[in-house]
Every structure is written in structure tokens, then in C-alpha cells.
Amino acid sequence: MKTENPxxxxxxxxxxIALAIQNHPYVISSEFRQRADGAExxxxxxxxxxxxxxxxGILDNEDIAIIIHPEDNTFxxxxxxxxxxxxxxxxxxxxxxxxxxxxxxxxxLFCEVRxxxxxxxxxxxxxxxxxxxxxxxxxxxDQPLExxxxxxxxxxxxxxxxxxxxxxxxxxxxxxxxxxxQGNDNYGSSFCISYEADIQKTGFIRKTPKKIxxxxxxxxxxxxxxxxxxxSELNANxxxxxxxxxxxxxxxxVGCLVPVKRKETDDKVEANNILFFALKNTIAELGLQxxxxxxxxxxxxxxxxxxxxxxxxxxxxxxxxxxxISDFDSKTAAIHNNVNLNDNNFTIxxxxxxxxxxxxxFARTGFGKWTVIDHDNLLPHNLARHALSRNAIGFNKAxxxxxxxxxxxNDQVFTPLNANFNDIAHATSTTExxxxxxxxxxxxxxxxxxxxxxxxxxxxxxxxxxxTFLNPAGKxxxxxxxxxxxxxxxxxxxxxxxxxxxxxKELNNHLVFENESKIRYNRNSCxxxxxxxxxxxxxxxxxxxxxxxRKQIESGEATISIWRINSEDESIACxxxxxxxxxxxxxxxxxxxxxxxxxxxxxILRNHKIEYNDNKExxxxxxxxxxxxxxxxxxxxxxxxxxxxxxSNVSFERGVAGVIxxxxxxxxxxxxxxxxxxxxxxxxxxxxxxxSIFDEELYTYLHDKLSRQGYPVLMAIIGDNRYKLxxxxx
Numbered sequence: 001m002k003t004e005n006p007x008x009x010x011x012x013x014x015x016x017i018a019l020a021i022q023n024h025p026y027v028i029s030s031e032f033r034q035r036a037d038g039a040e041x042x043x044x045x046x047x048x049x050x051x052x053x054x055x056x057g058i059l060d061n062e063d064i065a066i067i068i069h070p071e072d073n074t075f076x077x078x079x080x081x082x083x084x085x086x087x088x089x090x091x092x093x094x095x096x097x098x099x100x101x102x103x104x105x106x107x108x109l110f111c112e113v114r115x116x117x118x119x120x121x122x123x124x125x126x127x128x129x130x131x132x133x134x135x136x137x138x139x140x141x142d143q144p145l146e147x148x149x150x151x152x153x154x155x156x157x158x159x160x161x162x163x164x165x166x167x168x169x170x171x172x173x174x175x176x177x178x179x180x181x182q183g184n185d186n187y188g189s190s191f192c193i194s195y196e197a198d199i200q201k202t203g204f205i206r207k208t209p210k211k212i213x214x215x216x217x218x219x220x221x222x223x224x225x226x227x228x229x230x231x232s233e234l235n236a237n238x239x240x241x242x243x244x245x246x247x248x249x250x251x252x253x254v255g256c257l258v259p260v261k262r263k264e265t266d267d268k269v270e271a272n273n274i275l276f277f278a279l280k281n282t283i284a285e286l287g288l289q290x291x292x293x294x295x296x297x298x299x300x301x302x303x304x305x306x307x308x309x310x311x312x313x314x315x316x317x318x319x320x321x322x323x324x325i326s327d328f329d330s331k332t333a334a335i336h337n338n339v340n341l342n343d344n345n346f347t348i349x350x351x352x353x354x355x356x357x358x359x360x361x362f363a364r365t366g367f368g369k370w371t372v373i374d375h376d377n378l379l380p381h382n383l384a385r386h387a388l389s390r391n392a393i394g395f396n397k398a399x400x401x402x403x404x405x406x407x408x409x410n411d412q413v414f415t416p417l418n419a420n421f422n423d424i425a426h427a428t429s430t431t432e433x434x435x436x437x438x439x440x441x442x443x444x445x446x447x448x449x450x451x452x453x454x455x456x457x458x459x460x461x462x463x464x465x466x467x468t469f470l471n472p473a474g475k476x477x478x479x480x481x482x483x484x485x486x487x488x489x490x491x492x493x494x495x496x497x498x499x500x501x502x503x504x505k506e507l508n509n510h511l512v513f514e515n516e517s518k519i520r521y522n523r524n525s526c527x528x529x530x531x532x533x534x535x536x537x538x539x540x541x542x543x544x545x546x547x548x549x550r551k552q553i554e555s556g557e558a559t560i561s562i563w564r565i566n567s568e569d570e571s572i573a574c575x576x577x578x579x580x581x582x583x584x585x586x587x588x589x590x591x592x593x594x595x596x597x598x599x600x601x602x603x604i605l606r607n608h609k610i611e612y613n614d615n616k617e618x619x620x621x622x623x624x625x626x627x628x629x630x631x632x633x634x635x636x637x638x639x640x641x642x643x644x645x646x647x648s649n650v651s652f653e654r655g656v657a658g659v660i661x662x663x664x665x666x667x668x669x670x671x672x673x674x675x676x677x678x679x680x681x682x683x684x685x686x687x688x689x690x691x692s693i694f695d696e697e698l699y700t701y702l703h704d705k706l707s708r709q710g711y712p713v714l715m716a717i718i719g720d721n722r723y724k725l726x727x728x729x730x
């Protein structure tokens with residue numbers, strides 16, 4: 001029924017659009033119709049306002065049909081009615097008929113904007129489609145080519161070369177979603193063949209194909225219609241089909257690789273797209289339909305001598321069209337996370353709570369190919385915070401997390417190594433493994449591992465190290481990252497980290513942990529204890545950790561960073577420090593590493609005494625740590641001379657007021673990781689930093705006392721812009 005009055009329409013949305021059209025300044029004419037199926041149609045002629053020399057054949061005035069269905073659960077359909085409206089334009093929809101041409105005027109989902117649908121804005125979407133198409137800018141040059149058509153189903157395909165060489169497709173959960181299985185020689189759930197089609201231009205499919213003959217309109221192989229290739233394939237395999245009864249029950253599927261250009265005049269192919277055409281009937285049913293074979297009295301399929309599949313019959317076979325969906329792998333993971341793919345080799349030591357979580361993030365963001373080293377097996381209590389599930393209990397963490405993430409990516413991206421790093425550190429194979437890595441991540445929470453990485457490979461493995469761990473309460477995340485040139489080595493960063501948490505009052509409780517927050521999970525050993533840590537905190541900090549590690553790897557800079565979760569509002573604060581440089585001296589078979597920042601601080605203390613206290617001497621306690629096995633000492637902080645010290649311009653005697661308390665406080669804050677290393681004092685301006693008789697006597701006294709307890713001791717004498725060390729091995 002035809003009407004010119006919008007109020008005669010029954011569908012509310014049709015009525016609102018019709019009223020907007022009647023009041024639109026760029027509508028030349030309009031007409032409204034009601035169809036027998038209940039749909040209502042608005043016929044409208046728009047003034048498009050095209051510029052001079054419009055492209056793609058768009059005219060000043062275009063006739064458009066808008067169809068609104070009574071269900072009102074989708075956007076109104078929009079069609080260009082002109083008989084010579086150009087085929088193959090961007091953002092058009094394939095329908096069962098070539099004409100009228102369906103326009104895709106919005107990429108939004110109707111259900112998401114239904115509540116705010118404004119008829120006038122919808123009309124402008126149509127006019128905007130026409131205007132931009134007239135400028136040939138509707139589909140930008142940097143946009144990927146559009147999908148071919150709305151399909152009957154989809155096939156998940158891997159991102160590999162030659163994927164159509166030998167494959168079958170299998171239905172997933174009985175739905176119209178399939179997965180490609182390669183190398184099955186057509187003995188899967190479908191009988192599949194494949195071709196590389198002739199080059200086409202984007203938008204070449206004009207209508208949704210329902211029969212083989214419809215595909216002939218847009219797919220050819222060496223200029224032969226696809227139907228002719230299918231006829232040849234069916235006839236060539238008749239004996240195979242009859243010889244394998246299980247094949248007769250399968251569907252016949254054709255996979256086509258279609259090279260596509262953006263424009264006809266382009267020299268290069270922009271994309272290689274894949275389409276699958278599945279004949280709706282089974283192979284047995286196709287043969288019966290084509291009278292190539294018949295059914296015997298026993299019900300088996302038998303050939304009809306001399307009969308073949310003929311072209312006309314094959315053209316009428318009904319088909320379903322499936323489009324490809326890229327499988328989830330490292331490449332698509334990076335795309336969907338809006339980051340660049342990184343396929344460099346990395347090594348991570350430790351696949352515990354933090355390690356397993358960040359590996360999962362790296363897998364899902366397409367970051368790296370990983371060797372995962374861990375000797376530990378998953379126990380029930382680990383499930384509280386580990387990325388693995390119950391089915392992994394009793395198995396090696398590195399092996400199981402690698403297996404799970406490889407399955408996720410459908411590729412061998414993770415390689416497990418079931419070993420204790422401390423046991424394999426000196427093996428040649430371990431050195432070669434680390435040398436092949438772009439970075440080495442230590443998530444082991446082991447000081448022994450960190451020290452081995454820092455020192456034992458310093459001459460053989462020039463690859464940067466990054467150490468990460470949670471504090472005992474699980475509220476803080478630490479990332480210690482070397483620079484690319486390893487100027488700021490991991491062992492140096494560890495020492496500065498201790499000083500950082502001592503000097504920053506907000507972090508004084510960083511390593512302090514109460515015994516009641518610990519749980520013993522095995523009665524066989526007093527060491528087998530785990531901490532009570534909230535999984536939500538682990539997940540939050542794991543995300544920060546993964547992003548931080550990636551950032552540090554990409555930037556190449558060194559950092560000491562701590563992130564803390566605020567228990568009141570769950571916000572995360574970051575505390576960071578730029579690392580200082582270090583230098584070293586060799587003394588009596590030991591290597592003494594001294595932090596430059598400490599040297600600067602001591603010089604400031606000395607200069608203050610010289611300038612404001614009559615050129616007096618001063619001094620203090622040297623703090624740091626040592627490694628007896630490697631004969632290494634790290635000196636990075638001091639306790640200044642207390643108020644009861646005796647200072648003159650010829651001598652210095654350190655007092656004791658508050659020193660023990662400050663030292664014990666330092667030890668508590670750093671979880672007993674710092675040691676008393678010895679003493680330092682300054683000489684007045686103009687005096688060489690040579691030890692006096694009193695200095696020699698003091699050092700001998702200290703060495704005798706401390707060496708009996710197994711402690712090395714150091715004395716430093718500070719002069720004008722230089723210093724001397726006094727040190728004897730234990």
C-alpha cells in the first residue's frame with residue numbers, strides 16, 4: 001500500500017524516520033509504502049551535494065529505499081535504487097540478489113545505539129555514505145580491505161604458508177564454526193580440495209552465492225569457472241569415494257585462495273583472502289542427485305556404469321560459504337592487544353606465582369619466544385595464586401605452563417627446562433642458552449640465582465638481566481632492570497634497592513613481615529613455608545610487571561622500581577630511582593665494589609667539616625654486603641659519625657651513640673641483607689689519605705676481632721678527591 005502521509009505507517013521507527021525525511025532540507029521527494037510481510041518502505045530522493053567531477057558514478061540526486069522491519073531489531077536496511085549504480089563499491093553488503101545494492105552506512109551494532117537512535121542522524125549517515133563515495137574517501141587507503149560477504153559459517157585457520165596444501169575442516173561443538181586441520185590427506189570430517197584463484201578486485205562479489213553456478217561469477221582458476229574444476233575433481237575421485245565408504249558420508253569442501261587488489265589499476269596484490277565453499281549434501285547424496293551411482297537392495301552405494309558428474313548438474317548443487325577466522329597465535333595476540341609482535345628469544349627463571357602470571361600475559365600479547373626454567377612441582381596450595389589449574393598438581397611447573405601456553409597459541413612458543421638453575425648454571429648448554437636470549441628474566445625470588453646471573457656469566461653472556469619479585473606481603477612489586485650495556489649490573493641494582501627502601505620512609509615496611517602471615521605446608525621441614533598473599537594483588541602486580549619488563553626491554557634503560565598497592569583504595573603507586581654508577585678496586589684477592597653515590601656523600605660530609613668545622617676530620621660506619629665464595633664486597637652506604645664522636649684536625653674517634661640502633665634498624669628494614677663492613681674517616685685538606693700508625697692499629701684490632709667470626713673488614717681513608725682502602729682477606 002502506497003501513502004504520502006507518515007502517520008499512516010504502523011511501525012514507530014518507520015514513522016519517526018518518515019517525519020524526519022519530510023522535514024529534511026536535502027530531501028527532494030519521498031513516498032511511503034507498506035508491504036504484505038509487515039515491513040514498511042520509505043522511498044526518498046536525496047540531494048547529495050556532490051562536488052565537481054564526482055567519482056564512482058555518484059549523481060547529484062540519488063534514489064534510496066529504507067526498509068524497516070516490524071521486529072525492529074536491526075538497523076533499517078538501505079538500498080541504492082538506480083539501475084546503473086556501480087557494483088563493488090566499499091561498504092556495500094552482499095545479498096541474494098545483485099540489485100538493488102545494499103549500503104552499509106554504519107559499523108555500530110543496533111542493540112548498542114537503539115536507545116539513542118535519532119532519525120535525522122540516520123538520514124545523515126546515508127547522505128554521508130554517498131558524499132564520501134563521490135570523493136572516493138569512504139574507505140581510507142590505510143584501512144584493510146573489507147571482508148567479502150556475510151557467510152554461512154567460519155573456519156579457524158592458522159597463520160602459516162601453504163595452509164591449503166593438505167587439510168580438512170572439522171565442526172566445533174556442532175555449530176557453524178569449523179577448525180582447519182592440516183596434513184590429514186582428506187580423511188577428516190570433510191573431503192577438501194583447494195585452488196589458487198585468479199586475481200580479483202575488492203568488492204567483486206555482488207550477491208550471496210547459494211549454488212555452485214553463483215560462485216562462477218567471481219571465482220575462476222586459470223580463467224576456468226570453478227564449477228568446471230569441481231566437475232573434474234568429482235569425476236577423478238569417483239573410485240576413491242566408492243572404495244572408502246566413510247568418505248561418502250562427508251561433505252565436499254573447496255578452499256580458494258583469492259588474490260585481491262584494492263583497485264583494478266594496482267600492480268600489486270594487497271591481500272590473499274580465503275573462501276570455503278561447502279556443498280550442502282554429502283558426497284553420497286551428490287552422486288545420487290547427479291545419477292552417477294545408485295543404491296543397491298542392500299543399501300550400499302554402487303556406480304552406474306558410464307555415468308559421470310555433468311557440468312549442468314554440478315552448477316545447481318547447493319552450497320554454504322565459509323569465511324576464514326585467523327587462529328589465535330602470537331601474531332594475532334599482538335594485533336588484538338595493539339602492540340608490536342616480538343618474536344625474540346627470552347629466558348625466564350622461575351615459573352611460580354608471579355612467573356606463571358607474567359608468562360600468561362606475554363603469551364596473550366604476542367611477546368617473545370620463551371625458555372622457562374624451574375625445577376619445582378605444583379602443589380595444592382600453589383593453586384591459590386598460580387596460573388595453572390588442578391590438573392597440573394604434581395607436575396613440573398615449567399613443563400605444564402609451557403604446555404598450556406603452547407596450546408593457547410597453537411604453536412611451540414614456550415620451551416620448558418625442568419632443572420634447578422643453581423645446579424645447571426655452569427653447564428656449557430646453559431651458557432649457550434642464555435647467550436641466545438635477548439634478555440634474561442629472573443623471577444625465581446632467589447638471591448643465589450640473582451647473584452649467579454649477575455656475576456658468574458659477566459664475561460661470557462653479555463645479555464641484560466631483569467629481576468622481579470613480590471615483597472613478602474604481596475603488596476609490592478620490585479623490578480630491577482639492567483641497561484643494555486650492563487653498566488648497571490643486577491648485583492649493583494640489588495644493593496641500591498636496599499639503600500632505596502631504607503632511605504624512603506614510605507618503604508621502610510617493604511620487607512618487614514610478621515610470622516603469623518606464614519603457613520607451613522609440609523610437616524617434614526621447618527623451611528617449607530608459604531606466605532598468605534591475596535591473588536587479586538598478584539594479578540594486579542603481574543600486569544604491571546609484564547608491562548614494565550616489556551618497557552624496559554624496549555627502552556634498554558636501567559631502573560630500580562617498586563609498585564605498591566594501597567590497601568584502602570586499591571590504587572597503585574610507583575617508587576623509582578635512577579641507578580648510580582659503581583667502580584671497583586682489587587685488594588688482597590678480593591674485588592671491592594664501591595657505589596659512586598656513597599663516595600659523593602662521604603666527600604660532602606668531609607667538605608662540610610673542612611669548611612665549617614676548622615678542617616676537622618670526620619668518619620662513619622661502612623655498610624654493604626659481601627660474598628665470601630666469590631670474594632666480592634659491595635659498599636653502598638654509611639652511618640655518619642654520631643654526636644659523641646671526637647673530631648679534630650689531627651685525629652678522629654667515632655662515637656657510639658645511636659649507631660647500633662640505626663644499624664639494627666637498617667638490618668630490619670632490609671631483611672638482614674646488609675652487613676657491617678668496616679670504618680671510614682677523612683684526613684684534613686692537603687693531607688694524603690695514607691694510614692697513620694693509629695689507623696694501622698685500629699684496622700689490626702678490627703680485623704682480629706671480625707676475622708675470627710668469619711667477617712671481612714674494610715677501612716677507607718678519604719683525602720682530597722681520592723681515597724685509600726685498607727683490606728686483608730679473612
